[in-house]
Amino acid sequence: MNQILHxxxxxxxxxxxxxxxxSDFVANWKNSYLDSTITYRDIGHQIIPPVSETWIAAAFSPPNTHTPELTAALQLSNELIDELQKCDRYIFSxxxxxxxxxxxxxxxxxQVCRVGRTFAVNQKGGYEGLLTGKKMLVITARGGSFPAGTPAANFDFQEPYIRTVFGLMGVTDINFVNAENLAMKGDMREQSLQSAKAKLTALITEWD
Ligand SMILES: Cc1cc2nc3c(=O)[nH]c(=O)nc-3n(C[C@H](O)[C@H](O)[C@H](O)COP(=O)(O)O)c2cc1C
Incomplete structure (x- = not known):
């Protein structure tokens, strides 16, 4: 059984x-793997607050020293991290x-990149990701395109950043499907969308 975080x-x-x-991918996935459970969050509309001074004081001090105010400051962060721990596959759009x-x-x-919860610092000062055994699918939408091996690739801070920061937390098995050229007119845009859809259809069976 898969526990999906979408x-x-x-x-x-x-x-x-x-x-x-x-949403099309998740619907197809549910049809193919009937015992999957889906946990869903819409952070495009239910906005996650930025971290605050109280949040920082709480995140970098031992929980057994926390005042009620410090405990409350980490409540959402703990909830989001619990979801990441509970689920074994992540789908982010x-x-x-x-x-x-x-x-x-x-x-x-x-909120989720937290020492002692999603990553640890070992005795040599190195990082150790604590979200192990997870698989991630990132579906991006872009107005332009950033093909590997071209100068435009240097402008893509999206995929490298997501790979790096989730890698720090231990999530290294990451698939990207990038729908590009969406600001272009006509065929270019349509071909890109069709190509992304085809890759996602293939992943229903290949994302193992
Ligand atoms: C504020 C803003 C900034 C954007 N910056 C870029 C960009 O740097 N590069 C790019 O290729 N497209 C850029 N776009 C285009 C979006 O990536 C594109 O419209 C995409 O389809 C948005 O995703 P959505 O359709 O899921 O909302 C930008 C769009 C907005 C609204």
Missing amino acids: IDTSPRGERSHSRTLA VPMYNFSIPANFKAYID
């Missing part, structure tokens, strides 16, 4: 390409904004 990050609703691709990710997704990452 998170949409686009602030757009029906017009969102990343959201539509992800993510628009590219200014060559990177939307601010609300960054706020989510700041």
Whole structure:
């Protein structure tokens, strides 16, 4: 049985390409793997707050020293991390904004990337990810394209950032399906969408 965590990050609703691709994928997945459970969050609309001074004081002090105020500051963070621990497959839909990710997704990452909860620092000062045995699928939507091996690839801070920060937390098995050229007109845009859809259809059987 798979426990899926599905998170949409686009602030757009029906017009969102990343959201539509992800919801079609999850619907197909549920039809193929009937015993899967889905935990869903829409952080494009239910906004995750940025970390605060109280949050930082709480995250970097031992829980047994926490005042009620410090405990409360970590409540949402703990809830989000519990979801990441409980689920074994993550599906994130993510628009590219200014060559990177939307601010609300960054706020989510700041809430879940926590020493002692999702990563540890070992005695040699190295990092150890604590979210082990997880698989992640990231479906991105982009106005332009950033093909590997071309100068444009240097502008893609989205995929490398997501790989790095989730890698820090131990999530290294990550598939990306990037729907690109969505700001282009006509065939280019349509071909890109069809190609993303075909890759996602293949992943229903190949994402093992
Ligand atoms: C604020 C903003 C910034 C954007 N920055 C980029 C960018 O840097 N590169 C790019 O290729 N597309 C960029 N786009 C286009 C979006 O990635 C594209 O519209 C995508 O389809 C948005 O995802 P969604 O359809 O799931 O909402 C930007 C769009 C917005 C609204």
